[in-house]
Structure formats: C-alpha cells, structure tokens
Amino acid sequence: MEARSKTSSTTTKSNTEVERGGCLPFSPCTHQPHVSPALDEIPRYLYRVHAPSTAGRTTADQVASRAAVLGRPDAEVDILARPARDAAEMLNCHLRGWARDSDNLMSWSSSLLFVLQYALWRTIKIGPDDPSEIRLYVLDTTGLPPRAFVPDSALLDTFGGVDSWKARSLAGVRRLRRKTPYNFGEYLCQGGLSIEGSTASASLQQIIDHGLFRLCPEMGEPNDRMELAKRVVKLRNGCFDVSRPTTKAEVRTALALAKGCFGDEWALPMMASFLSLRKRPRDDAVIADAFKANFSGKSPSPAVFGMQEHELGALRTFWHERLPEVEQFPRVIQDINSDRSTRAVDSVIATTMKLSSMSLLEKAVVHPA
Incomplete structure (x- = not known):
C-alpha cells in the first residue's frame, strides 16, 4: 500500500497528461474532513465493466472519463476544487447514470458480484450490449499513484445536501448507501488514470463460457424485469443465507x-x-x-x-x-x-x-x- 502513502502537491493535470493517462488525484481542503481518511480506505482489488455504449474509455493502459475523452478543459479540475454546487451536480448525475459531457468521474466497485450482475444486466437492458463486447476489468490498486480513488461515500458526505435537486437528490443516494442494502462498494477516479501493468480483463462471454453459471447458478436465472439493484440484493440474500x-x-x-x-x-x-x-x-x-x-x-x-x-x-x-x-x-x-x-x-x-x-x-x- 506504499504507493498510496506518498503525497503530492499537484492538484490539477494538463490535457496532455490526462490524454497520456497520468493521474488527477483527489486533494481535499481543510473544510472537507470526510475525504482525507477515506483516501486510505481503498481496497487492493477493484472491478469495472466497460462496453461500447458506456461513457468514457477503458483499456488495458488507461481509464478516462467522458470529459477527458472529449478534451474538455474542466477534465483537469479536481472535483474537490470545484464550486460545491457544481461538484454536487456532477456527482449526483454520475451516480444516477444521467449522462453528461461534463462528467469527469469513472466508477469502480469492490464487489465482483455486483460487477458481474451489472455486466449481465447490460445484455438485457434497452439497447443491449453483446456479451462478447462487454469487458470486465480487475485492477490492483497498490501500484497506482496516491489519492487516485475515493469511496463514493466520502463524496456523498461532502456534497450531500448541496445539490439543487429536491427529488432524487444526493442526500437520497447517501441514505440508500447508509440505511438500506443498496450499497455496491463504489469507488471513483477522475480525469485520466494510467492503469498499465495493473489490470487484466475478460469478456463477459468468456466468463460465461468458462462456467460462471455452474459456479453461481443464481446468476443464470431469468431477469425478466431487467432489475439491477434489486437483483444484486436478492443474490446476496440467496448466496449468503x-x-x-x-x-x-x-x-x-x-x-x-x-x-x-x-x-x-x-x-x-x-x-x-x-x-x-x-x-x-x-x-x-x-x-x-x-x-x-x-x-x-x-x-x-x-x-x-x-x-x-x-x-x-x-x-x-x-x-x-x-x-x-x-x-x-x-x-x-x-x-x-x-x-x-x-x-x-x-x-x-x-x-x-x-x-x-x-x-x-x-x-x-x-x-x-
């Protein structure tokens, strides 16, 4: 975990660095006390799903946000350095899956169960993706720069209640994470992040062909209602009873x-x-x-x-x-x-x-x- 224990005075990156992969670290201010301790609470292994229809870019070398891929100047700006209202709006839209060109965040999860179910859900959603084109990435975070990731809970504690949404607000997401089973181990990176040498991936079709449903038959059961969050909770209840x-x-x-x-x-x-x-x-x-x-x-x-x-x-x-x-x-x-x-x-x-x-x-x- 030494790679994350180092400090850096850099709070922004140039477009060139974002394009090359680099790292835009999360750099909290003194009035953001929830973030600093959370930066040391990053699991060794994180998972991510990428498909042709997902936002941003994920390869064996780099993960880049939608804003970074589009070359937007604000892709250089740490979410913690943005005006609170703007940061809260971006976070709320990202966590709810509301696509915005200004979205500078990319999601990972500590839960392989959730990521597998998310990949399967993408094959049955409206405008489905082909299983052979859906890739599941596993990432070893120990070799990455410090402060590359933050738990979504830390940002929810920082910006919850600041966004302008009355219904479907950040406060509602925070309540779901803390008070209900709808917590999926989400971690966020921002801008462009080099992951070369720290990741491996496979297509969903490969994973199915190698026996996913033999190991976990519950995942192969029909999902006629196209559920994701509820389906994950049901899987947990069934597999961990x-x-x-x-x-x-x-x-x-x-x-x-x-x-x-x-x-x-x-x-x-x-x-x-x-x-x-x-x-x-x-x-x-x-x-x-x-x-x-x-x-x-x-x-x-x-x-x-x-x-x-x-x-x-x-x-x-x-x-x-x-x-x-x-x-x-x-x-x-x-x-x-x-x-x-x-x-x-x-x-x-x-x-x-x-x-x-x-x-x-x-x-x-x-x-x-």
Whole structure:
C-alpha cells in the first residue's frame, strides 16, 4: 500500500497528461474532513465493466472519463476544487447514470458480484450490449499513484445536501448507501488514470463460457424485469443465507474462470474472488488443498504479492461497505494462509517478492522519474 502513502502537491493535470493517462488525484481542503481518511480506505482489488455504449474509455493502459475523452478543459479540475454546487451536480448525475459531457468521474466497485450482475444486466437492458463486447476489468490498486480513488461515500458526505435537486437528490443516494442494502462498494477516479501493468480483463462471454453459471447458478436465472439493484440484493440474500462447504467441483470451476479468463498471473486472487460469490465456512480444507495443489512451487506474478499473512491488511474491508461478498474475500485468502498451506504460501511469496522487485527495477529503467 506504499504507493498510496506518498503525497503530492499537484492538484490539477494538463490535457496532455490526462490524454497520456497520468493521474488527477483527489486533494481535499481543510473544510472537507470526510475525504482525507477515506483516501486510505481503498481496497487492493477493484472491478469495472466497460462496453461500447458506456461513457468514457477503458483499456488495458488507461481509464478516462467522458470529459477527458472529449478534451474538455474542466477534465483537469479536481472535483474537490470545484464550486460545491457544481461538484454536487456532477456527482449526483454520475451516480444516477444521467449522462453528461461534463462528467469527469469513472466508477469502480469492490464487489465482483455486483460487477458481474451489472455486466449481465447490460445484455438485457434497452439497447443491449453483446456479451462478447462487454469487458470486465480487475485492477490492483497498490501500484497506482496516491489519492487516485475515493469511496463514493466520502463524496456523498461532502456534497450531500448541496445539490439543487429536491427529488432524487444526493442526500437520497447517501441514505440508500447508509440505511438500506443498496450499497455496491463504489469507488471513483477522475480525469485520466494510467492503469498499465495493473489490470487484466475478460469478456463477459468468456466468463460465461468458462462456467460462471455452474459456479453461481443464481446468476443464470431469468431477469425478466431487467432489475439491477434489486437483483444484486436478492443474490446476496440467496448466496449468503447459510454457509455451505466448498466442493471440489466449485474449486475446479473457480480455477477455470480465473486462469482461463484472466491468465496465470491473476489466477490466485481471481480464484479467491470467484469463490467469494457465496458464503463459505472458515478453515475450508478444500480451498486450502486446492491452493497447495495448483500454486505450490510455481512462480506467481506480482498480482499475488501481499498475500502473506502479515500483508493481509492490504485486503481489509471497510466500515462503509458492509458487503458480504467483499468480506468473504479476505476470509478465503486467510484460509489459503492457514497452517496446512503456510509453507507453500511462504514459498510462493518469496518468489513473488523477487519477481516484484525485478518488475519495479525494469520499470525504473524503462520509465525513469
């Protein structure tokens, strides 16, 4: 998490930097006390869906807002430096999906369950997207600049009640996030953000073909009412009602999804993420044994870096989320780090640390500061 602990005096970026990817950090003022602590409450892994009809641009190298793609001058301006009313209007429109050319925000989620359901919803909405053209991105935030992301809850606390909307206001969104189950682990970046080397992606069709509905049959059930938020809440209620022992078939499917869709480098965290789509018992021997069988003695990528027990803080959850699928993920990782597989994990981590150091050295040589 060291990459986010550094500070920067830059509050805006030039158009050239936005076009190149760069980073427009969130830089709170003293009268915005909700934001500063929230900037340190960013999950290691975030997910995003992109399709031809979505706003902005998302590639393996960069994510850019609608305003940045259009080259608008205000794409250089931190939302926290804007007039409060203007910032509140933009935030409200963005969170409600009201398209505006001035929108300088891009959404990510800590919930794979939500992102998968959102991708599926895009195939049945009015003006549907083709599953082969919908891509799901996973991002490792540890290598990104500090203050690149902020939880939506921090901005809702800062600007709630400032916007001019009486009905469908920001205060209403904040109430939904805090008082109801309609919280989807949303995190925001702004302007242009370089994500090169920190992300992997797969199409929704690939994910379906590799067994999504075998692992989570509930996701394959008809959604005749084209529900999204209510559907996610129903999935949570159904998948996290009781804890069921993991089967070997589930592990095989999760591994096929992780490796087949996101590659060997991301296999471990994505396998854990897919297994976290439902409630699992603690100290699950099937999960620990599967890890030993599939990852022991192999050379993982930096995507696995930080899985050691003393590094599990990088996988912590936060009070503003309260999402069962997100809370399940570090528990799966902890099972991987159980006594039955500690020796295997130590071997994996030792190799990973060496690979990670080599990767950082190569970046420093190719892209000197």
